[in-house]
Amino acid sequence: MDSSDDGELDSAFLALADPVRRRIISRLSRGPATVNELAEPFAITKQAVSKHIQVLEQAQLVTRTRDAQRRPVHLNPARLEALTAWIGQYRLVREEQFRSLDAVLQSNAAARGTQAKESS
Amino acid sequence: MDSSDDGELDSAFLALADPVRRRIISRLSRGPATVNELAEPFAITKQAVSKHIQVLEQAQLVTRTRDAQRRPVHLNPARLEALTAWIGQYRLVREEQFRSLDAVLQSNAAARGTQAKESS
DNA sequence: CCTTTGATCAACCTATTGGTTGTTAACGCT
């Protein structure tokens, strides 16, 4: 359950680790758009944007349909949910995490006397 | 609001775009651990794991405290929430997205006759 | 038919990533 869809998470997180691609996602959330439309706000070539879209497509964050010579790009919200699902696992442990952190700090301090933090 | 913390999102998503680092996050959700403990389940050197932790630290997904010569690594759940927050923006638009997608497909089909999808 | 528009493919360059080995620093133990 943790390492089964490693590749999927890899590509999805990697795809979002770029401001251009996040911008594209943001724009697509307002509706489908073509490569040219998506490339317009950026100072890079359309080819570069096309590559970015390929990355998003491989990550299954977007899909493309054919409409004559246009290739509209559509957002695939399901993949975004998969990411929140992964992160959500660890949000659940949050309070427990704080407790255990506290416990460890205290036990360490107790075990070694008063030299807890760095002295400079 | 969208591009203000680009760098932060960059580093955070990039940090999670690696199975080793996600594994580390997963392990840290069960409590703090040292580099050696974190490195144990992996077939790579401790130095490599140390680098991964540096990446996670730069992304502020984890923090480190000093305890003598040990440097326990702790999860920082706040950063994870920042990611879900970003993704959440677009989850909100989901139903609207589906509507607009539908609208575009229909308008396209109507505008060009019946040659909607690819033929083969 | 030929041109324009939309988008991809291919080759190439540079910077960064993930990994290695080797060395060095801080601390604990006896």
Added chain:
DNA sequence: AGCGTTAACAACCAATAGGTTGATCAAAGG
């Protein structure tokens, strides 16, 4: 003091990512 452990730092290497230019393909439209 000297040894072993924990972890970081530095230099290096192979692979990949992001970007460019130039050529090509496919569909619309004169």
